[in-house]
Ligand code: SF4
């Protein structure tokens with residue numbers, strides 16, 4: 001099949017603004033976008049510049065905006081995109097040339113979370129042991145290949161380039177929840193700033209973008225929760241326990257909504273018993289039943305918090 | 312070469328507490344605001360249904376009756392929680408979208424001034440309101 005390929009080209013040293021390069025490429029449906037870019041570079045226009053290394057989705061160097069979504073060019077197949085493909089560099093970084101962006105700010109933030117094992121305790125004779133369950137705790141975030149697809153898909157990052165970004169938080173998560181590591185407090189202190197996790201507005205673009213299928217937003221929220229429940233930042237007074245407090249809040253809310261819904265039902269019943277037309281009370285008729293699901297949900301969430309706190 | 316993209320942590324816990332406040336006030340507001348909606352717009356009595364029966368006398372009766380303190384507390388918490396919840400939401404919007412320092416300061420100041428004015432008027436009303444004799 002023939003693919004119409006559009007690539008956003010830009011050479012800042014020579015050109016004043018980016019321009020669209022259009023190429024017709026013969027491709028197999030099973031080809032990857034990276035193959036198309038290779039065809040262009042090797043046979044049509046040698047000046048096209050891109051980064052790639054492994055070509056098998058593990059080095060993280062060829063994340064780019066493909067048909068509007070951040071993906072790895074070496075992982076996405078032509079058959080999943082159709083005959084029209086648009087390729088742009090990742091958003092939010094300075095373009096060095098064509099699809100190559102300046103990743104230094106990204107790695108500076110990566111270094112800011114100290115992405116290495118911190119543990120000053122005397123070394124054990126063999127290795128630092130860890131149970132499969134302890135390992136499971138951070139399994140997901142070990143998969144990150146630092147491709148920056150998540151960070152450059154994040155509107156909070158576009159709005160505020162100082163935001164540390166999802167990738168750095170994912171990397172911090174990988175060590176914060178590692179039972180062998182002792183640097184959690186240090187990392188949480190870095191992330192407990194307005195440019196840290198608190199710039200995250202749970203937009204979930206990062207999770208959609210991640211080519212490694214990491215639950216990025218969930219990892220960020222786990223870090224937020226670690227900060228909220230850490231004694232470092234919120235002094236514990238007389239056995240006050242954030243988790244139980246949240247649980248209690250949810251349960252109260254649930255009971256409140258149930259009471260409200262019950263009262264409304266009572267009102268409707270009363271109205272009908274007095275020979276009234278139930279549709280006079282159309283507002284109640286809609287609101288009362290629609291209160292039950294959130295009430296039950298809030299109750300379950302409250303119970304969940306308590307069960308978690310017990311563990 | 313260790314280039315850090317950001318300053319060392321400064322130990323400012325404001326955002327943390329703001330975040331917690333948003334969650335807790337959100338939970339409380341769900342209850343307060345839904346209850347308010349229910350009482351003001353849905354409940355009926357012999358004078359009519361929903362918003363039709365909300366008159367000056369209605370509010371007067373609520374605030375000065377036996378449960379006066381309760382309703383003033385309710386309305387007061389609604390006022391403060393909703394105002395601060397909205398204020399903080401708008402603050403983050405300004406943080407996200409306005410990057411020129413002067414403009415940022417200007418909008419934040421404007422927001423704060425508005426919020427203070429409304430909170431002030433509301434507080435005075437709720438605390439000092441007494442029925443005309
Ligand atoms: S979390 Fe996923 S999208 Fe983000 S840098 Fe790591 S692998 Fe890439």
Ligand code: FES
Pocket residue numbers: 051052053054055056057058059060061062063072073074075
């Ligand atoms: S080239 Fe290594 S991830 Fe695509």
